[in-house]
Amino acid sequence: MQDTSIFTGGFADPVLQGQAAFRAVMDGMANPGRIKETDGTPSAPGGVPSAMAALALTLVDHDTPFTLGESLRASAFPAWLAFQTGAPMADTAFDASFAFFTCADAFPAFEGFPIGSDEYPDRSVTLIIEVEALEGGPQLTARGPGIRESAVIAPKGLPADFLARWRENGTLFPRGIDLVLVEGTRLLCLPRTTRLQAREA
Amino acid sequence: MSGLATYNFAYLDEQTKRMIRRAILKAIAIPGYQVPFASREMPMPYGWGTGGVQVTAAILGPSDVLKVIDQGADDTTNAVSIRAFFQKVANVEVTTRTKEATIIQTRHRIPEEKLTEGQVLVYQVPIPEPLRFLEPRETETRKMHALSEYGLMHVKLYEDIARNGHIATTYAYPVKVEGRYVMDPSPTPKFDNPKMHMSEALQLFGAGREKRIYALPPFTDVVSLDFDDHPFTVQSFEKPCALCGAEGVYLDEVVLDDRGGRMFVCSDTDYCEDRRAQGFLGDQGVPLKEAAE
């Protein structure tokens, strides 16, 4: 049973657990496509996987408005996030620094989120999205900074047109969104620089 | 006045760490782009590594092993001071051995030993903007980066050639990252530039006073700017290190007397010691054990 209390499920040791979770996502961003583990202790309401809760606790605070998928919005998760981190809900998706989506909602469109400007490409959203699984889906070849030659990823549950949308995101560079896919306690990062291709069978 | 300051692990408060961590993630996602961050006032002077210290403090954990170098050496006073700071505020394990370190904070050098996967090299950066000496205004240089308008930089380098027959930039030599951003590698000698290219280590750059963080993920394309008729070259030394006999490394010139006596020794002290421990000896070197006695 998911603990639905907004007062529990945070880090027991915010300093060291936050550091460990950050290193997981930093290593993930620096090595796109590589699956990283989080410690699995945080638990948030709304069916949020532990890795997503850990990222929220690690990265979000009152300086970073967030937005949520519809089913999360209806859950106790926003109250949990507000209590645990002090982060405000963004007025619109365009004001969000972070956005969280679980499998209960459709994979979100990238449009409508901030992608930064040519002067400030860092002022862009980081999307944190739960997928069915980080492995076992159709194989994709990943190339770009952080990847020696190429890497193969196979997240399961991406929308059919994901590759086209991701390519579109890539053309915006240096603007663009960054993506963290999560499943359970694990995460996989796709910064905007990663180029994906369907792998020839 | 009682109850003066008890500090958090790694000195910075958690809110500050989060802010720096978010900047680091965006910096990794946009290699070579300088992310503005709300640099804090650190208990050491601006220009003395406050940017590097903040980056290190934001990523450091209890299982890390930290190495701090200045000019390639672990025992220069500022390196000693920064290392002592992290021992005090984070009780972290420290080392002088490049191989053993998980995080290496550096000023002005990249270690000679090839860095490996999982290591993080944190640079202290005084002026992060490679265009700053051509255009002092942030409002202007920001536009130039936005438009990839780097003509001014090429003009400057070419004027050097016209005037001196050489590109007269010997350190902080500008690089282009993934064909997009021109980036300042910090005041490392251009000798070290090739080590940045396709490095296995994550490279993070912190400029505290100028409030910028930028990054090179591992395996990132980093090219030193040059011209077809004047290709980029690095310094090389005529003689090997006088202590360990190493060649193809960066050497410090040591003045021995006031009659022009000079010797050249490894700038990277760990590399030099490691070689001497392995029995390599330069023409003025002594075996390591003897020297310690």
Added chain:
Amino acid sequence: MYVAVKGGEAAIANAHRLLADRRRGDRAIRAIGIDQIESQLSLAVDRVMAEASLYDPSLAALAIKQSRGDMIEAIFLLRAYRTTLPRFGYSEPVDTGAMRIERRVSATYKDLPGGQLLGPTFDYTHRLLDPALQTDEAVETPLTRTPSPENTSRVTDILNGEGLIEPDSSMEDEHEPGDITRTPLDFPMTRDTRLQALARGDEGFLLALAYSTQRGYARTHPFAGEIRIGMVEVEMDLPELGFSVPLGEVRLTECQSVNQFKGSATQPPQFTRGYGLVFGQSERKAMAMSLVDRALRAEEFGEDIVAPAQDEEFVIAHSDNVQATGFVEHLKLPHYVDFQAELDLVRRMRAEQGLAPANTQSEQKEAAE
């Protein structure tokens, strides 16, 4: 035999020990107390609080003692401490109209409601060294007047009543006050963040810039509309209570300069303002700040930007003395790796021009990668 220099750690420890010795000075002389600094060097304390952006007289006094009287070092110490403090929220804007006034002068009106009040000023002292201060001679108790229960209205409010001066500038209701210690500077700045930067800016730097405007580098024809020094109450709004609660009092110096402005296509002829507000008693700083603030508003009034004092990026990027001192002084850190690279280049270029080395051979050559 050559052995590489070692022992940075011991050198640092010994340097700290020597520093502590020099700070203490002659042991036959009684150590100076924090309370003495706080109460008898109070203007030094005020400057440290102002430029450290932290109102805490006793910690400022401690910083002055610890820094051996080096003001920028003391400011640095207090700022490094300030950084570690948690942020509980923002106070309400202080009402300087309700100030308990210790000093108030206006150069624009001979007399005005609330009157002029000289207060504890050096202005009309003859600058003759006072031998009496060599000893602890008794000092008379000062004469004070009972503060008037009414607010002493500000000179700019009087002018504003006639529509002769631009109104107090305001930000939109939605505007959250910026905080330059928590967010990176972004040019052009909004006026709130710019004023913050000026308020913690180096007194000497702002003084020189203000002086330059008077000498024709962006002349703004200022009058000292009013300078007031005194205590104001700081209040914080607590949403849980639904009203503001007082947190305590701080001493502030406020200067409003009244400047000429001819008017433009969109604005009628009227006076404009420059604003200075500083912790503690620091008229020089508040006045300099108001002149520089006005000069920096050039763009707002469609004035040509021709002088350093009008150049926001130049002024703000260089006004912070802790940053400036750090970067200037960092030049004493070792730079021998870079210097080696430059040595090599100069030797090589001299060799190419046929200039023989005086007594040593260049050890480096350029090699293609």
